[in-house]
Amino acid sequence: MRKQMIVYADGKPIEIVIRNYTCSDFPGMIDIQRESFPPPFPSELWWNEAQLREHVARFPEGALCAEIEGRLIGSVTGLKVGEAQLHADHSWASVTDGGYIRNHDPQGDTLYIVDICVIPEMRKAGIGKWLMQSMYETVVHLGLKRLLGGGRMPGYHRVADVVTPEAYLAGVLSGKYNDPVITFLLRCGRMPVGVVPNYLEDEESRNHAALMEWRNPFLA
Template identity: 55%
Template sequence: MVYRKDQFVFSGHRPLPAVIRLYKEEDFDGLIDIQRECFPPPFPEELLWSMEQLESHIRHYPEGALCAEVDGELAGSVTSLRIHFQEDDPDHCWEDVTGGGFIHTHVPDGNTLYVVDISVRPAFRRMQIGRLLLHSLYERVVADGMDRLLGGGRMSGYAACAHEAAPDEYIRQVLAGTRQDPVITFMLKSGRTPLRVVADYLEDEESADHAVLMEWRNPFRLTGG
């Protein structure tokens, strides 16, 4: 499988050449460095990608393992797998659906492309790299005739105001524009819509372990609820 998308991104008013492509073994050191920049201490080192996990990604589902280069420098990555999903499925946690990040839970004919992780180096975050990576996954959904892209968005601002609002109310406030949440707002701007709040999705102090399942529906496949 080959995938490569060339375009330009902007640093201020300066256009820079960018490439979205499949990541490969020689990228692994750089991908781990990206995670270190995105999740500095006190984030546990053992929760960053390992060489074994990255190797498992490209072995189980290379088409869903993408990285971004800007002017020849690795700037970000996104990892995904395919699952079977229906909207009335019971809630799940990140650990179970991703096989602890090894994605051996990948289902080759799954109807849904599930986002495992997206990371963009801080120095590149004003260049729309995260949005480019997600849009590349949308293209994969369409190309392979899947129903949707799905993933859990950390409610990264929730813990700070949990005493003021229940999780569902917090999301209603984000959707009403009276609150901003860095992760959820980014996903909304990237075309994704919320399905429901999930408790105990991922051990994460900032979100009080809460996430929102957010999807992008294939416009050529799904037309209703």
Template identity: 60%
Template sequence: MYRKEVYVFQETTPIPAVVRNYREEDFEDLIAVQKESFPPPFPSELWWNEKQLRNHVGIYPKGALCVEINGEIAGSITGLLVDFNPETPLHTWDEVTDHGYITNHNPMGKTLYIVDISVKPTYRKMDIGKLLMQSMYERVVYDKLDRVLGGGRMPGYHKHAVQLSPEAYVEKVVAGEIKDPVITFLLRCGRTPVCIVPNYLDDKDSHHHALLMEWKNPFKNIR
């Protein structure tokens, strides 16, 4: 499976951390991470439930990772394998993840799709999210997959929606003129834009849009 021991930094102080597969005994802590990461008005029905988590560790445990610091779960990331056709990229989160239950995981798929990434607010200045994303990149390289893919929320968009289309908003984020909490983070993780996806998720702040973003395996020639 997967286990990586690293240091994260609390300001200038190195703190030991472990990235590992999450397990059934972590479920309660993982749900607590979700609640802290996505407080209302984010829909509470989109927080993980135990059946979803049991599917994650049972169907594709390679894609179920967490970061543990001093015995506490600081964050998690979840993925599944899918087929992806760049010619027809539009989809919803529910469609591609089976509402978070990942029963449509394709063991032969070459795209590692990010279902969710969440980090407790108290740990967000320690680059936990970037560490989790890098761990997924390592999975892509090790298993000789094509890419990491996923829809990034645009939670800052509602502040600019009167003046800017979703496409114009993304252009300004990529140009560095606007900082979006999610899209800017994903850019810093090495992800690049693919296209805007309307009606991706029930997300008022993003006006229900998402930016599909990918990280291509640098060891494969992928167009």
């Protein structure tokens, strides 16, 4: 994949390119993580070259980045999985092989999102939404059934003492609560299909995630 488009940052039009990332992009991919998750976030949780090498070798169609004049500013990564890998209590680590995607199933009919990330200075330019849209195009291009992934619920900790995670998600859908991650995914066209406990170690979400999908509209 390679496509050019115009986005607006601080009211100014900027041309970006969305394309598949390759081995030569690994330093830039790690820089995206470094800028997005500065200390005290542990650097060992950033992408490493071994993980990135697996991405481009096993499923290059699911390895996308966004760049401006050669500088990487965002990325999204996915893998194909089958129904057997999506048991009700799956975690991010189990379904993505800890980010290494060595469990990528070439015959799988679901594109599962491993990670989406945009550097802070470009987060109001719509880069994340365009990266997600590009993954939808990948789903259609490959004839897959759907896109799926767990979304953090970082606003949940504010009300966790009084509502269940399921009630919180319903509150986001009704407009009672505004969650930065779930609201973003809804604006991208994703729909919730449930809540997964113990999905990812995340105090703000109380370790829960909303399982969010986008179904291929061209398949019956």
